[in-house]
Amino acid sequence: MHRFAIPSQEACDLFGGCQRLFAFNARKDQLSKSMLRSTETVEDAQILAQAIVNTIPEPFVVLDDTFRVLAASHSFYETFKVDPETTRGCLLFALGNGQWDIPALRVLLETIIPKQVVMEGFEVEHDFPGVGRRTMLLNARKVVYEESLDTTILLAFRDITTRRAIELEKQNLLEHTEELLRQQRVLHQEIEHRVANSLQIIASILMLKAKAVSSVETRHHLLDAHQRVMSVAAVQSHLHASSVIDLVSVDTYLIKLCGGLARSMVGEEQPIEIKVTADTGMVDSANAVSIGLIVTELVINAVKYAFPEKRTGALILVNFEFNDAGWKLVVSDNGVGRSDASAIGDTGLGTNIIKALAEQLDARIETGTSAAGMSVSVMRSAFPSIMPKAA
Numbered sequence: 001m002h003r004f005a006i007p008s009q010e011a012c013d014l015f016g017g018c019q020r021l022f023a024f025n026a027r028k029d030q031l032s033k034s035m036l037r038s039t040e041t042v043e044d045a046q047i048l049a050q051a052i053v054n055t056i057p058e059p060f061v062v063l064d065d066t067f068r069v070l071a072a073s074h075s076f077y078e079t080f081k082v083d084p085e086t087t088r089g090c091l092l093f094a095l096g097n098g099q100w101d102i103p104a105l106r107v108l109l110e111t112i113i114p115k116q117v118v119m120e121g122f123e124v125e126h127d128f129p130g131v132g133r134r135t136m137l138l139n140a141r142k143v144v145y146e147e148s149l150d151t152t153i154l155l156a157f158r159d160i161t162t163r164r165a166i167e168l169e170k171q172n173l174l175e176h177t178e179e180l181l182r183q184q185r186v187l188h189q190e191i192e193h194r195v196a197n198s199l200q201i202i203a204s205i206l207m208l209k210a211k212a213v214s215s216v217e218t219r220h221h222l223l224d225a226h227q228r229v230m231s232v233a234a235v236q237s238h239l240h241a242s243s244v245i246d247l248v249s250v251d252t253y254l255i256k257l258c259g260g261l262a263r264s265m266v267g268e269e270q271p272i273e274i275k276v277t278a279d280t281g282m283v284d285s286a287n288a289v290s291i292g293l294i295v296t297e298l299v300i301n302a303v304k305y306a307f308p309e310k311r312t313g314a315l316i317l318v319n320f321e322f323n324d325a326g327w328k329l330v331v332s333d334n335g336v337g338r339s340d341a342s343a344i345g346d347t348g349l350g351t352n353i354i355k356a357l358a359e360q361l362d363a364r365i366e367t368g369t370s371a372a373g374m375s376v377s378v379m380r381s382a383f384p385s386i387m388p389k390a391a
Contacts, residue, residue: 053071053072053073055073056073056075056156057075058073058075058156058157058158058159059072059073059075059076059079059080059156059157059159060072060073060075060076060154060155060156060157061073061076061092061154061155061157062152062153062154062155063092063109063152063153063154063155064150064151064152064153065150065151065152065153066091067091067092067093067109067153068089068090068091068092069087069088069089069090069091069092069095070088070152071088072084072087072088076157079131079157079159080095080096080128080129080130080131081129081130081131082095082096082130092105092109093105093106096128096129096130097129099128099129100128100129102124102126104122104124104125104126105124105126105138108122108124108138108140109140109153109155112140113140113142113153114142116142117141117142117144118140118141118142119138119139119140119141120139121137121138121139122137122138122139122140123135123136123137123138123160124136124137124138133161134159134161135159135160135161135164136157136158136159136160137157137158137159137160138155138156138157138158139155139156139158140153140154140155140156141153141154142154192236195236196233196236196237199229199230199232199233199236200233202229203226203229203230203233206222206223206225206226206229207222207223207226209222210222210223210226227265227300228296228297228300228350228353230264231261231293231296231297231300232293232296234257234260234261234264234292234296235257235289235292235293235296237260247282247283247284247285248282248283248284248285248288249280249281249282250278250279250281250282250283250288250291250320251276251278251279251280251281251320253288253292254276254278254291254292254295254318254320255276255278257292257295257296258274258275258276258295258299258318259274261274261296261299261300261303262274265299265300265303266303269310270307270310270311270314271314272303272307272314272315272316273314273315273316274299274316274318275315275316275317275318276317276318276319276320277317277318277319277320278318278319278320278321279320279321279322281322283327287361290357290360290361291320291329291361293353293357294329294354294357294358294378295318295329295331297350297353297354298331298354298376299316299318299331300350301350302316302331302333302335302374303316305335305338306333306334306335306336306337306373306374307333307335307336308336313334314333314334314335315333315334316331316332316333317330317331317332317333318330318331319331319332323381325380325381326363326379326380326381327379327380327381328377328378328379328380328381329377329378329379330375330376330377330378331375331376332373332374332375332376333373333374333375334372334373335373335374336371336373337369337370337371337372337373337374338369338374354376354378358378361378361380362380363378363379363380364378364379365377365378366379
């Protein structure tokens with residue numbers, strides 16, 4: 001029979017102490033290896049972080065919570081002409097013998113950043129040492145760590161000096177252009193005023209001469225010239241009333257023009273209605289002048305020749321139509337018509353004026369006449385008219 005000895009309490013305590021010692025040494029070795037691996041990881045992370053910083057094409061700097069430089073990109077050193085050895089660990093405001101002590105930068109770092117995590121587009125204009133007067137756009141971000149009270153500030157610089165110079169040049173050019181346009185408007189108004197005064201003086205002289213001459217034929221020519229000067233003055237005044245210099249609303253323009261002609265030419269001895277039917281549209285001022293003068297000449301001819309005797313329902317109708325290709329102007333009356341239907345009139349002053357103006361407009365003229373009246377069409381494109389005629 002075998003007997004087993006029961007170990008004493010002292011033996012048990014000794015054995016347990018050995019076990020704990022072995023376990024402590026094992027944990028210590030494991031902790032040492034873990035710390036070594038952690039140190040290697042931190043060093044790798046620092047190398048990686050510095051490599052990332054260096055690849056940033058714009059000036060970039062990493063600051064601690066006291067605004068000392070922890071790291072900076074190659075672009076930062078090259079742009080601001082500072083030495084890496086004297087920059088790392090230096091207070092940002094002390095760089096360049098204190099020339100980086102920029103009030104706007106202090107406001108950003110000391111006032112804004114503590115209250116905000118991110119600040120973008122903070123503009124600073126400063127005479128940077130070794131670089132000159134530059135305009136920089138600053139982006140800042142505060143990094144807060146979960147297991148530490150320390151903070152890190154990432155600060156990026158973007159040079160927008162050239163962009164601001166271009167914007168300033170554009171602004172100056174815009175202001176200069178606006179000033180030129182203002183001067184042009186003033187000059188335009190002055191010219192219009194002088195033209196109106198000159199036309200009025202010419203018309204007055206012609207009227208005085210017409211009253212002074214004894215020859216009936218001469219008086220007739222002077223009065224005819226007076227009427228044409230007044231028609232030019234009417235066209236000029238209507239264009240001057242337009243709010244847009246380059247474009248004229250043709251329907252409003254013709255209504256006002258023909259209304260002025262009716263008031264100045266139609267007398268009580270022969271009441272004649274001058275009616276306008278026009279499509280809504282815009283024409284440039286140069287064409288509006290030519291169209292207005294053509295309408296004036298045709299209306300004058302109709303008033304003078306279409307109704308030699310007083311009659312009821314005398315009508316002169318002015319139509320203006322647009323289409324995709326051009327426009328069509330028709331001035332018709334319900335008067336006596338004319339025998340020379342082949343032309344407006346071969347030798348008259350009004351005829352020559354209308355032909356010259358139509359040629360300037362690259363338009364052609366068509367004339368129609370009958371016992372029921374006469375119509376003259378001036379067209380820049382061929383298309384059937386849908387508007388009514390007086391005859």
